[in-house]
Amino acid sequence: MNWSDFGERNKRLNPLWNLGAGMNLGEIQPYKEMVSLSILLQVYYLELESNERRSKEDIIALAWTALERFNIANLGTTESVERLVDGLLWSGNGGDFESYYYDDAARQMSVQKYKYFMVDEDATRSSWEESGRTIYRLSEYAMELIFMSHEIIEEFQISIKLLEIQMHIKHGRVTRALQDVNELISRVRKMTQQQQEYRNALRRNPKHIFSEFGVARHQRLEEIHLQFDEERKHFDNIHRSLARLANDEKDVIDFNEIRILSERVELSRRVHDELAEIVLNIFEVETNLRLNFPELFWGAAGFNFRTHVWEEWVKEEGLPSGDSLDLLLSGLFAPNQDFVYPLPWAWEEQEVGFIPDIVIDELEDELYAENAQYIPKGIPWGEVVELWKPVFSALVERGSFTFTEEAFTAEELTRWALTPDAIDLWVQFFHSEIVVQEQAPENSNGSDECQLLIRYVLADDPQLESLHGKLLRTSIAQESALRVRWSGLDMSPYTITIVER
Template sequence: MMIESGFFNRMKKLQSIRMLGSGMDLGELNEYAYEICFLLIQNIFLRELRENENRTRDDMLFITEKILKDMDLQCNKEVVERVVDGTLWYREPTKQEGFKTRIYNEATKTKEDYIFRYFKVDREHSHWEQGGSTVYMLTEESQEMIFITREILEEFGFDLEQFYTLQLIKTGNFAKARNSIDNLMARVRVLINREKEYRRDIIRNPQNIFFDRNIRGKKSEDEIKEQFEDEQKVFANMFSWRNRYDALPEDKKREAEIMFENLERARLLHDSLAKHVMENLALELEIRVKYPESFWKISSFSFKKDIWQNHIVKNGLRSIDDLEGIVSTLFSPKTEFIYPLDWAWSEQIVKKKRSARKDLDTTLDVDWKFRETDWDLLVELYEEVFTALLEDGKFSILQLNEKNREEKEKWLSQRENIDIFMMFVISKVTLDIKHTGEDERLKLFKGLCNKKPIIKALHGKKILSKIEDTEETFAWNELFISPYTIYVEE
């Protein structure tokens, strides 16, 4: 069989992957060594990407402990040290040798020694002269492992592609840098088109604000702004290298200029993406504030009527296997997304307004037009809810049925009073007094802790929900809600 040119270089890349995590004595964790070491490299790479200097050996020990904890693996300090030292150095850590293997070279027709490392010293950030610890960064071999598939690039996103481009510019590899810039522009165009489609979708149906969580995940507006600012800094860092190539030969200098021209187009596209994202965030806010009723429309579609009765019973199925495909999705234990708020509201019954009645309910007709949230009132109302969670571990909305007329008027005075309870119902949340994001449940929790410090005991607790098996209902005037109970996870 003929050996193609380049075999030696290909084998070098494969050997660095093959040897990762090998030779470590981790006891029962030996079978996980490869995955743990790769996750360590991946985490250090992300810190390097974000200019985070916390990449010392001690930092690696902490990262490895966290990885093992996330993987639900039990270990001791000795095992953690073996993982870190076994990724930093070959065999004896005290010798700090590089990894060594022998590979067949098709050019010389002999086996040759190949020595490599997964990490090298980051001299720029080590600050030895100030007594600082050694900071590490990825070698080219480790970077190859990260960049070996486009799937990983997609997972990390735009900032990783930027970082890769910056590394190519620093090393003067203009040809590869131009290709990477083309990838940057292609990625940005995809993101711009996604934002345009998202805008059209939420204008047609505002409820897509809850469904299309894959657009930007759960990031707040401030986090998105900070992300764009960080990406702009990387662009500025790239352009800072322009003047350093003035002394190059004319042909190389022209190649660099073409690359920087393409980079400027990528930066302009990135500015356009930021504009589309911020406009969509503003539109979301406007819809939430001015048209909250658009989220509470009750769907007339149901599985029983539209799928089972009107289609399956009426027309039948081509194969019995089709039935499994339909039913299995309903009982799958894996939930792919968080149920949006309007799904919970779709269970509720909103009746048409009736003429004035003489009974108690007529006094509860309240105008629920948008107004600024009264957080003092929210804290007052939810004090008993969180006190029940603290003392009993649970609170049922049916307990509100015991309220008198004046207390009911307070609960119905603004939508947020009931909405926040439904937010607890729809998705689980871990109470965090230090949270600084936009989650209104955690904002409420912080307010309650300030008013009643004993509630701080719930910090770190996870709140879940369930529906009670009871005939009793929660029905106030035009508001009907199923018997939900929120509770603290044991």
């Protein structure tokens, strides 16, 4: 075992082990640790909001709030609650709290001194002028207890985390702020990955809109918009706090640390903007699907085992045990076999006759005739490429192209109507984002028809080679008046666009 860091672990846990220790609180004695931690948390959130209601009287009120929340207010008395608050503000001798820890470097026991509350000098200065009351804030040791409890929680609101970072910067805790910024970046990237997975699932099956996750998101649209606006304001406040810290504490704090923290905050802003863009894009896709493609959500009449049981239940949620599969499938088979008529009975019902020799000869000829080889129908790439070349030329010139009646001549629209394979490719472009590849991928047997079309078009017209490496995204224009209606053709106004990455 490595004993070198044992003392540091010991020092970190001492304030937790001694929280509420040495107090005689009467009937609330069994709950002293829980109530004490709740008081620290309440003061922590008041600090985040820059709320100065943190005097001794205010902390006593917070203790009563906690007792009422835990439904044990009837066990507390004025004397016991005041004794609890006094025990958090000061030790029994009126000074620092003391605990032992093992100092590995000195090979001996040492004394650690700490407090849960410190005097907030800035807030107290203004409070003394108004009411003569002392305002307290959490000490570094109490803050460490809060952070330890945060690590237990898997999800933590981004806006609260930003307020926490701002508070660290305000008090000059640059290293702690940098740790929190890095943690926030990791958390936002994880949330971004989850949103991308939901977006991909939505493209594969639009019915994911009606999943529990999709419905909850749609109901919180306005709340999410407000949350993103609030978090942008927090980022602006953090940058202002960094600039103020660099000016006021330039003789105390390393400027290089400030620069690194500022860069990480800016990176955090960018990944957060990326998350906001993806979330709002998903809302746009959901709204578009609901308004313009309601037929995607029409369920087939009746009930079938494959869709409603296997795909929507078993594959999504799984089965509680292996025996459940036997129970599930047993309902598909009758426990007793139905009576099957014997084959001789069936033959007795047949009439006996003779087949003419001519018919027998024809049957033998058909039997020995060589089977004609089946040739699957392919895509007429020559015609398709000619129709799509103007589309890609417009992409190179303008960056986007919308399929409308005005974009083609009457003859070209007729050719589009007579070439359904060319129309089908619009649908394939719409369901996925396409990156124009520099060269054909290995072992590609032409299964990706979009890439195949792009390769043929670029090979036919070398002037379009500037499309290499571009990301193409296809959407449907919102204006219903743009819908293309031609003889043999009724098509949505697809828009294909080059997306800058």
